[in-house]
Amino acid sequence: MTNVQDITSPITASEKRAIGSLASIYALRMLGLFMILPVLSLFAEQLDGATPALIGLAMSIYGLPQVLLQIPFGLMSDKFGRKKLIIVGLTLFFAGSVVAALSSNIYGVLIGRALQGAGAISAVIMALVADLTQEIHRTKAMATIGVSIGVSFGVGIILGPIIAATFGGVQSIFWVTAILTLLAIVTIIYVVPNPTQSKLHRDAEFVPADAMAALKNPELLRLDYGIFILHLILMAIFVVVPKLMRNAGLIAGDEWQVYLPVFVISMALIVPFIILAEKKRQMKKVFLGAIAALLIAAVGFALFHENLVTLIIFLSVFFCGFNLLEATLPSLVSKTAPADLKGTAMGAYSSSQFMGLFIGGLVGGWFNGQFGVTAVFLVCAALALSWLALSFSMKEPRYLANLLISLDVMSEGDARLFADEIRKIIGVAEVVLHHEDAVLYLKVDNQLLDKETLQTLINEHIHAYQNVI
Secondary structure, three states, X not given: OOOOOOOOOOXXXXXXXXXXXXXXXXXXXXXXXXXXXXXXXXXXXXXXXXXXXXXXXXXXXXXXHHHHHHHHHHHHHHHHOXXXXXXXXXXXXXXXXXXXXXXXXXXXXXXXXXXXHHOOOHHHHHHHHHXXXXXXXXXXXXXXXXXXXXXXXXXXXXXXXXXXXXXXXXXHHHHHHHHHHHHHHHHHHHOOOOOOOOOOOOOOOOOHHHHHHHHOOHHHHHHHHHHHHHHHHHHHHHHHHHHHHHHOOOOOOOXXXXXXXXXXXXXXXXHHHHHHHHOOOOHHHHHHHHHHHHHHHHHHHXXXXXXHHHHHHHHHHHXXXXXXXXXXXXXXXXXXXOOOOHHHHHHHHHHHHHHHHHHHHHHHHHHHHHHOHHHHHHHHHHHHHXXXXXXXXXXXOOOOEEEEEEOOOOOHHHHHHHHHHHHOOOOEEEXXXXXXXXXXXXXXXXXXXXXXXXXXXXXXXXXXXXHHO
């Protein structure tokens, strides 16, 4: 029998458990990666065989296996099972953490970091979230995962220096990361519910057949370039800024006294701009302003990197821009992608992000070794400027949200009639039917959407279909 879907229904207890536990797995894994950012470049200098270029590579090498394996992991999970692939990925991440913790030379750390990156489970987690949630709650579930990443980033860059100073160096961070990974494995086995079935979710998974459609979209490509540049700059800055702060007088172990207020203040400052972008529909202006903040920070670092106060000031400017862009870029991808291409678009976006991290370490390490830190910041400034120039021609985004409606066992003919009627509802901008998925993919304007009419139509259509069968 076809279920009547309530588009205003609350998230169920089972869904809350699934979303919360999977968000915690994502956060635990990312926490281990983020804790290392503020301190790895300092630690790596003490390793046998270390050079500036290899230090930068050690910072970022985990991004390359992520690019290469993220999509294959997601596709394999359709065949072999989501939980199995997540456990495999977490096991690789655990092994990499242990290898890095035990290494006394730069090459061992490189191997360990590469193994960490090989645990590329991001896409699999998103697919499992989709398996365990109703279509109507999918967007909320994905947003929760996004929030967990942001929180883990802030906590990680604050905790990393504290752990390193308290427990005898960066090796302790790798051991803590290994322990967190074991907790994540226990969580996936014993806490995350088992899906009743696993199927393709176009809103959450990369679909190879749709890849060209996503890659031909110039607005999506512009956003992919943006996330690539954003994370390239992030990694390049963290290759050199920690040492600059140490040289400027910051005592080892006190880095948290910089990162905590900088992160908290920057998060507080961006809230009004997020409201302006989303609620007041001024996304393009806010977006351009955030990129400009990156440019200002990079130029400021280049000119005033020998003074601790100015380093902290421009680090604050950088984090304001970075955190605002981290919040708005996924939203822009979601708004821009056609209704049934969101998963594929996000897959390309995520690959661009990890490639940016990988290249950022190479850029930061090589330019630092060849030309000094000023060159690193000037390269970052040039890249930020290129992104800003490219973004001036971006279209004002469509302020549309994704909405999925389950068709269950509705016949294809009835589904087409149903889709045609939904297209007539005020606030519905786009309707794409994939009967093989038993889902209607919608783009809606939530400020205009007539939810009462939509729900009435769902009820009437389902009731009529049930009477026929």
